[in-house]
Amino acid sequence: MSAAVRTERLTVAYRGRPAISDVDLRIEPAERVALVGPNGAGKSTLLRAIAGLVDATAGTVEIGGVPLSRLDRLGVARRLAVVPQLPSLPFATTVEEVVALGRLPHEHPIRGLRPADRSAIAGAIDRVGVGHLLGRDARELSLGERQLVLLAMAVAQAAPILVLDEPTVHLDLRHQVEVMDLLADLNARDGTTIISVLHDVGLAAHFFPRIVVLDQGRIVADGPPAESLSGDRIRDVFGVDPGLVRLPASLRGSAIA
Amino acid sequence: MSAATAVAHRRGGTRSIARRPLFLAAAGVVGLLVALVVGVAAGSVFVPPGDTIAILAHRLLGLDLGIHWTAAEETIVFELRLPRVLMAMTVGVGLAVAGATFQGVLRNPLADPYVLGTASGAALGAAIAVILPVRAVFLEFGLLHGLAFLGALGAVFVVYRFSRTGGHGQMTSLLLTGYAIASLLAAGLSMAMFLSGAGLRQIFSFLLGGFESATWVRFATALPLIIGASILIAMRARALNGFLLGEEAAAHLGVDVPRERAILLGLASLATAAAVAVSGLIGFVGLVAPHVVRLAVGPNARVVLPLAAIFGAILMVGADLAARLLGDVPVGVVTAVIGAPFFLFLLRRTRAGYDL
Numbered sequence: 001m002s003a004a005v006r007t008e009r010l011t012v013a014y015r016g017r018p019a020i021s022d023v024d025l026r027i028e029p030a031e032r033v034a035l036v037g038p039n040g041a042g043k044s045t046l047l048r049a050i051a052g053l054v055d056a057t058a059g060t061v062e063i064g065g066v067p068l069s070r071l072d073r074l075g076v077a078r079r080l081a082v083v084p085q086l087p088s089l090p091f092a093t094t095v096e097e098v099v100a101l102g103r104l105p106h107e108h109p110i111r112g113l114r115p116a117d118r119s120a121i122a123g124a125i126d127r128v129g130v131g132h133l134l135g136r137d138a139r140e141l142s143l144g145e146r147q148l149v150l151l152a153m154a155v156a157q158a159a160p161i162l163v164l165d166e167p168t169v170h171l172d173l174r175h176q177v178e179v180m181d182l183l184a185d186l187n188a189r190d191g192t193t194i195i196s197v198l199h200d201v202g203l204a205a206h207f208f209p210r211i212v213v214l215d216q217g218r219i220v221a222d223g224p225p226a227e228s229l230s231g232d233r234i235r236d237v238f239g240v241d242p243g244l245v246r247l248p249a250s251l252r253g254s255a256i257a
Numbered sequence: 258m259s260a261a262t263a264v265a266h267r268r269g270g271t272r273s274i275a276r277r278p279l280f281l282a283a284a285g286v287v288g289l290l291v292a293l294v295v296g297v298a299a300g301s302v303f304v305p306p307g308d309t310i311a312i313l314a315h316r317l318l319g320l321d322l323g324i325h326w327t328a329a330e331e332t333i334v335f336e337l338r339l340p341r342v343l344m345a346m347t348v349g350v351g352l353a354v355a356g357a358t359f360q361g362v363l364r365n366p367l368a369d370p371y372v373l374g375t376a377s378g379a380a381l382g383a384a385i386a387v388i389l390p391v392r393a394v395f396l397e398f399g400l401l402h403g404l405a406f407l408g409a410l411g412a413v414f415v416v417y418r419f420s421r422t423g424g425h426g427q428m429t430s431l432l433l434t435g436y437a438i439a440s441l442l443a444a445g446l447s448m449a450m451f452l453s454g455a456g457l458r459q460i461f462s463f464l465l466g467g468f469e470s471a472t473w474v475r476f477a478t479a480l481p482l483i484i485g486a487s488i489l490i491a492m493r494a495r496a497l498n499g500f501l502l503g504e505e506a507a508a509h510l511g512v513d514v515p516r517e518r519a520i521l522l523g524l525a526s527l528a529t530a531a532a533v534a535v536s537g538l539i540g541f542v543g544l545v546a547p548h549v550v551r552l553a554v555g556p557n558a559r560v561v562l563p564l565a566a567i568f569g570a571i572l573m574v575g576a577d578l579a580a581r582l583l584g585d586v587p588v589g590v591v592t593a594v595i596g597a598p599f600f601l602f603l604l605r606r607t608r609a610g611y612d613l
Contacts, residue, residue: 073514093501101506
């Protein structure tokens with residue numbers, strides 16, 4: 001079976017300066033992977049390269065065994081959903097209308113939404129728990145609420161791979177945990193491959209079985225939290241005392257060691 | 258009409274969301290027919306609506322309604338007013354669809370062919386065609402349409418490029434760029450008038466805007482361009498919806514952003530140019546029609562585009578009728594009186610709710 005996402009010697013440079021260099025990454029279908037690393041490590045660039053938003057300077061990206069260069073935008077969007085950054089909205093748009101945008105890659109070009117699309121929208125709204133916001137103008141929501149709405153939109157897209165860049169920045173603790181549980185549930189029940197950039201290393205260690213650590217554009221560790229988030233590595237990569245990081249109890253011994 | 262209502266009933270029973278746009282579309286078609294009859298009947302010489310309908314039924318559908326009319330009435334209705342009303346409708350469709358497209362692609366509620374300078378660009382192109390000593394005409398399409406299209410396209414291109422470099426405050430930079438471009442184009446138009454000699458009247462009529470010079474032939478040149486561009490835009494409603502969350506999100510949702518942006522802006526410029534080539538500069542219809550529709554049915558382009566087209570057509574016939582009844586004032590004056598306050602209202606609302 002081909003990998004959900006595979007990069008080979010992937011390098012992306014902006015004006016000659018590499019943001020990521022020689023990244024070899026293989027993510028199997030139905031895996032759940034967190035990307036962590038300090039600011040400027042290249043996490044977002046790696047996500048953008050996987051989503052085909054920036055071109056590789058060198059190396060290749062494959063999605064489901066197909067090189068990205070052979071897929072058009074629609075082909076990418078049916079295989080891979082991205083939770084976008086909080087955008088501005090030029091017109092009053094209800095939450096339901098925003099979630100419905102997740103069906104754009106699937107809807108009929110002339111007829112628009114079909115019954116299957118409507119049930120996918122309803123299902124996503126239900127799963128992310130934004131049903132109480134449905135009729136509201138998305139521009140009037142709090143940042144956290146908007147983040148959940150965009151997550152619901154990406155869930156409605158129903159792609160086999162879900163990519164998230166900092167899905168929890170604007171969320172309170174309870175919602176952070178709820179989003180993490182939702183990602184685990186999508187992963188376990190639907191077999192969705194989850195790839196997420198996370199700032200909170202503790203949250204990543206709690207909820208992700210595989211952690212990829214990036215530093216200065218390169219992968220410096222890749223494995224279960226106990227391996228990739230050792231105390232030495234946290235000190236090296238993030239430059240902080242590892243005792244400050246809230247790791248799960250089961251890992252705490254190895255992190256402090 | 259009856260087919261549209263039947264569809265509304267069939268769908269309306271199952272989904273309450275679908276009921277409203279279809280009801281509005283049906284109401285819009287009725288409104289359009291009323292506007293057609295009133296627009297043809299009223300004017301300096303009043304032709305009774307019964308006679309008007311009978312003449313239209315006879316000439317367009319070959320029906321005899323058993324009502325008698327005079328030959329003068331028939332000439333007024335069929336040679337003067339009908340092409341004028343139909344042309345106003347077509348131009349209304351073109352400006353409304355172009356406005357909705359510019360607003361969607363540029364993600365700016367204040368964009369419209371007039372505000373962006375697109376219409377001025379088209380007018381300048383048309384004016385240059387008037388003063389050039391060459392006459393290249395094929396089936397009434399000629400240099401004038403070609404240069405109007407290039408002018409519209411050039412204005413959109415410049416406004417788009419400059420408004421993007423601003424980053425934050427994108428809205429302000431779009432409006433300021435549009436203003437700067439429109440001023441420059443106005444200067445170009447003045448220069449064209451200065452150089453025009455015999456073409457002065459024609460260029461002046463572009464500036465004023467209106468449907469006095471409507472003929473069946475001119476209607477026939479505008480119709481295929483505007484309706485064609487509008488249908489092609491409506492077929493790309495999916496891409497237009499993708500732009501709602503920004504270009505990056507649109508790409509994630511499967512929209513080929515550079516391609517769709519170029520096609521949509523090009524088609525909207527074409528519709529604008531075709532409208533300006535027959536009717537000159539008429540402001541604010543492209544701003545008002547899409548927004549009023551969005552207030553009723555939300556931002557989904559699949560619904561907004563057809564409804565804005567219908568509403569734009571009604572609005573334009575109404576504005577032209579008002580202009581005629583007020584003693585043949587330029588129709589642009591009427592649309593400005595409606596549109597400028599609406600623009601200010603939008604500007605105020607937008608400042609509060611917009612994120613940039």
